[in-house]
Amino acid sequence: MLEDFKITTPLVKLASFGENDAYIKLEGSNLYGSAKDRAAIYVLTKLLDEGTISRDTEIVESSSGNMGVALAAVGARLGLKITLMIDQSISGLNEFLIRSFGANTVKITQADENGSYLKARLQTVREYLDSHENVYWFNQYGNPLVIEAYRETVGREIAEQVPDADYVFVAISSGGTIAGISQAVEKYGSGIKVVAVDLEGSKIFDPNTKAIKHLTGIGSSIRSDNVQRAVFDDHIVIDEPSSIQALGDMLRDEQLFLGGSSGCVVAGAKRYVREHGLQGKKLVLVSHDRGDRYYNNLYSKYFS
Ligand SMILES: Cc1ncc(COP(=O)(O)O)c(C=O)c1O
Numbered sequence: 001m002l003e004d005f006k007i008t009t010p011l012v013k014l015a016s017f018g019e020n021d022a023y024i025k026l027e028g029s030n031l032y033g034s035a036k037d038r039a040a041i042y043v044l045t046k047l048l049d050e051g052t053i054s055r056d057t058e059i060v061e062s063s064s065g066n067m068g069v070a071l072a073a074v075g076a077r078l079g080l081k082i083t084l085m086i087d088q089s090i091s092g093l094n095e096f097l098i099r100s101f102g103a104n105t106v107k108i109t110q111a112d113e114n115g116s117y118l119k120a121r122l123q124t125v126r127e128y129l130d131s132h133e134n135v136y137w138f139n140q141y142g143n144p145l146v147i148e149a150y151r152e153t154v155g156r157e158i159a160e161q162v163p164d165a166d167y168v169f170v171a172i173s174s175g176g177t178i179a180g181i182s183q184a185v186e187k188y189g190s191g192i193k194v195v196a197v198d199l200e201g202s203k204i205f206d207p208n209t210k211a212i213k214h215l216t217g218i219g220s221s222i223r224s225d226n227v228q229r230a231v232f233d234d235h236i237v238i239d240e241p242s243s244i245q246a247l248g249d250m251l252r253d254e255q256l257f258l259g260g261s262s263g264c265v266v267a268g269a270k271r272y273v274r275e276h277g278l279q280g281k282k283l284v285l286v287s288h289d290r291g292d293r294y295y296n297n298l299y300s301k302y303f304s
Helices: 036-050 066-076 092-101 120-131 144-161 176-187 225-229 238-256 260-275 291-300
Strands: 011-012 021-026 058-062 081-087 103-109 135-137 168-171 193-199 234-238 282-287
Touching: 021 144, 036 144, 036 282, 058 066, 058 120, 066 081, 066 092, 066 168, 081 092, 081 168, 081 225, 092 238, 092 291, 103 120, 144 176, 144 225, 144 282, 168 176, 168 260, 176 193, 176 225, 193 238, 234 238, 234 260, 238 260, 238 291, 260 282
Parallel strands: 021 282, 058 081, 058 135, 081 103, 168 193, 168 282, 193 234
Antiparallel strands: 011 021
C-alpha cells in the first residue's frame, strides 16, 4: 500500500563548508513537500495493516503546517477521514492544500501568552476525542510510532547513504525527526553524533525565554514526550537573523531554495563547526522542506 510514495530523498554536497565535507538531505523532495510525508505514510499504513484503525476511523491531529498537508494528502489516498486542528497563523498555501486534499479543519483563533496556538490546538484535540467515537489521534508530539517512522525512513537512509558521517544536524520541534534519526544511528551502527538545532524563542532548551520566534516549523512552546524520548549528543540554539541570512547564502552560493527551519540548521551547523574547531569532518544537515511554502511570508520580505 502506497509503495510508490516511499522514495529515497537526495543527499547533495555543499560547497560552502570549507575544511569540512558537508551534505544536505533534502526532505523537501518528498511527494507532498516535507519530511512529514515520512511519518504520515509510515504510521497510517502500519495502523491499517495491523488493524489498529479501519477505513471508518477518523484521524485527528493538531497542525498548521507540513504535518497537516502530509496527513491530508496521504489520508485521502488511503480513503481515511482526516480532521486537523489548525490556527489562524496558517499560511494561505497550507490552508489551500489541506482543504483541497479534502481534510476537515477546526480553526483556533486564540493565542497563548507567547503568541503560540499550540496549547489551544492540543486542548481542542482532547475535547474532540472526548466527544467523538472511533477517532485516532495521530499525535506527532507523543506517538512513539512517529519516532519509529523517522528511524526506518530518513534515519535509515542517512545511516546507509553516509555511514562514515561524523555529525548530523537536525531541527527540533515536536522531536520525532531527531528521536528517529538518533535511534537509526544507534540501530544501524554508524556512530554519527546527532546535534539538535533550535531557534531562539523556543522553550525546548530554555523554558523561561521571553523571546518571540517568527520562523515556523522549528522550536516549540512545550517540551513534548517525543522530545523527551530523543537521545542526542548536543544542541545549539540559533537566532532568527542568522537563520534568515543562511537562507540567502544557500540561495546564492548553493542554488538551494530551502524552508525556514533549514536556514536555522545551516546557521547552526556553521556555528557549531566554528565553535568546536571542527576540521576534516563529514557533516550531514537535514533540511525538512523547500522554500516554496515560505515565499510569501519570508523570501519576498527579505530577499526581493
Ligand atoms: C519545516 C520543519 N522543520 C522542522 C520540523 C521539526 O521536526 P519535528 O517536529 O519532528 O521535531 C518541522 C516539524 O513540524 C517542520 O515542519
